[in-house]
Amino acid sequence: MNQAGRKLWKKLPAAALASVFALGAGAASLPFAPSASAEEYAAVSAPNVSDPAKMELIYLVTASMDSQNRFAQTSDHMEYWALQAAQNQALAVVANPAPSSAQLFSARQQMEKAWGDYAYRYVHDKKDVSRIMGRDGSAIYSKYPSSDPSYLTPYEKGVIDMIDKTYDLMDTMGDSNGEAAQAYQYYELETSKLSHLVTPDFDRYRSSLAYSQEKAAESMVVLEQLGIDAKERVDDFNRSVAFLQALLSNGPYERAVYSAALNDVENDRYAIQSSAKLAQEIVRIQKLADTSPRGIRSGEYPASAFGTLNRAINEAKHVLETADSAEEMNYQYQFVLERAEYYFKKSVKP
Incomplete structure (x- = not known):
């Protein structure tokens, strides 16, 4: 969800902080009390996710999640951050009981573009697609004593069939980066639509939800x-x-619905945790800047070093206010601030 313009760094009165940080009893030891809007949504008897346009968004989200799991070498780049933001926006539209057609269309466009850019970064030719599908097929057949298709579950049969269909599709395509990425996305998206063949693991969703509530509350203490x-x-x-709770209370739905909703919870929890971590780093580096001696004598730091460090601090504050994803904030304190601190300390006069 677009975080632009958020004022995370301003000081709040104690009363306002108390209203933001309202805790109550529940499954987790430190659960969040729902906001008014969340309570209103939770009152809906059953979330409406049967609309085909909503389900298409859900499949796009779950397929892009699978891409992130496949290519998890790094998340410190714009394509990853944009994809996280698009996923959040799509799930906000899905959770809306009555979104407009314009909202659905816009969310789908954003998801398709962000996921397309992400896939293009990692899938370069047909060989990459073949390797991905080969690993999936091998993982399925390795569980059985032979490659006899009669052993396969309906979902596994669906995946094997989709591998064959993707090879047929690639036979009609060129081998450019863009075409290979499109073939890969076709395979991932169509495979995500097989989720109705798998029974959702409700215990995992409930325990993951409780964990996210607890960890988010801990970070709110820091904030x-x-x-x-x-806020x-x-x-x-x-x-x-509230959306995931409503799904768990009114299901069953397809596994893809629960997976996408849990991903939304975890993304939002991770954003709160990353906000707390980045804020702590800003405070720590600011203290370094405020307490380090300035001058040209031994043990002192030149004025130029303070300017560089303060620019990094101000950049981090801006990211804290505006970042669309937790990964963008993590990059800021794991790379930008750490690097600024390293060079500042190296500048001390011997």
């Missing part, structure tokens, strides 16, 4: 202590929690 206004991110988390 409260630092005086950070994270909008908390509201996003509460809405995603």
Whole structure:
């Protein structure tokens, strides 16, 4: 969900902080109390996800999640951040009981573009697609004493059939980067639509939900202590929690529905945790800048070093306010601030 313009770094009055940080009893030891909007949504008897346009968004989200799992070498790049933002936006539209056709169309366009850019980064030719499908096929058949198709579950048979269909599709295509990425996306998307053949693991979704509630609450303690206004991110988390709770209470739905909803909860929880980590790093580096001696004598730091460090601090504050994904914030403190601190300390006069 677009975080642009959020004012996370401003100080809040104690009363306002108390209203943001409202805790109550529940499954987790430190669960969030739902926001008013989340409570309103939770009152809906059964989430409406049967609309074909909503289901297409859900399949796009789950297929892109599978891509992230396949290509998890790094998340410190714009394509990953844009994909996370598109997933969040798509799930916000899915959770809306009555989204407009314009909202559905816009969310789908954003998902298709972000996922297309992400796939293009990692899938370069048909050989890459063949390797991916080969690993999937081998993983399926390795569980059985022979490659006899009669051993396969309906879902596994569906995956094997989709591998064959993707090879047929690639026979009609060229071998450019773009065409290979399209073939890969076809395979991933069509495979995600087989989720109705798999029974959802409700215990896993419930335990993961409780874990996310607990960890998000712990990070909110840190944000409260630092005086950070994270209300909008908390509201996003509460809405995603309420949506998954409503799905678990009114199901069963397809596995893809639960997987996408849990992904939304985890993305929102991770954003709160990353906000707390980045805020702590900003405070720590700011203290370094404020307490280090300035000058040209031994043990002192030149004025230029303070300018560079303060620019990194200000950049981190801006990212804390505006980042669309947790990964973007993580990159900021794991690379930008750490690098700025490293070069600042190296600049000390011997």
